[in-house]
């Protein structure tokens with residue numbers, strides 16, 4: 171893994187993350203289980219890539235490897251600095267307010283105390299939660315919690331944001347709004363995003379590139395470049411059309427591996 175020292179070499183970095191021939195096996199009672207097989211993929215600076223695949227195909231495993239939470243069995247992974255992470259569960263500290271959850275991330279990054287409050291207010295504004303600094307986690311809706319989680323991830327000032335089905339637990343309307351917000355924030359910050367989902371429409375709605383993983387073991391099955399201009403809506407005809415094409419390929423993958 172590259173280190174946070176990568177900050178000094180930004181000008182020469184051609185990718186936010188690069189995986190080369192990455193494989194991952196887990197030890198199971200039945201022997202070694204190969205979960206990811208020979209994955210080679212990179213994400214360019216500022217690029218938005220969605221990783222799509224059936225349940226259990228290894229998406230979260232791959233994201234955990236990029237995050238440095240686990241190590242590949244074979245192959246190499248480099249990242250431009252330490253990635254920020256966002257999961258389906260917001261993982262906010264319930265005993266802290268929305269603002270304090272964000273400030274903690276700033277504190278861990280070494281931001282001086284006197285700057286933290288102002289920066290937190292800016293981040294709350296970025297996710298359109300101005301005025302919510304003092305709210306407790308239980309006072310926030312699911313969508314608001316994911317906004318705070320997004321602000322906390324952004325507080326890390328990483329150049330790559332890894333998102334593992336961050337909106338999967340939300341209702342369709344809230345998810346739609348957060349898609350718009352994420353697209354806007356991505357446009358404003360120039361972040362690279364690697365976004366995992368099993369929702370084809372969501373993948374097409376958000377990404378510049380969709381990478382489809384096959385199942386058992388996860389291999390790169392196909393890639394699509396998405397040329398549809400942003401902002402998109404999930405019900406736009408070109409989004410629906412490409413989603414249909416991808417769904418057919420995904421269904422073929424699932425049939426081949428006997429999953430549902």
Ligand SMILES: Nc1ncnc2c1ncn2[C@@H]1O[C@H](COP(=O)(O)OP(=O)(O)OP(=O)(O)O)[C@@H](O)[C@H]1O
Pocket residue numbers: 196197205223224225226227228229230231232368
């Ligand atoms: N730590 C582990 N030890 C053993 N097996 C594991 C471990 N982590 C994941 N696996 C196995 O690896 C496979 C892929 O899991 P993973 O969570 O990456 O799938 P996923 O694509 O994220 O699925 P979902 O869409 O349901 O979230 C599964 O068969 C899972 O049981």
Ligand SMILES: [Mg+2]
Pocket residue numbers: 229230231334
């Ligand atoms: Mg997963």
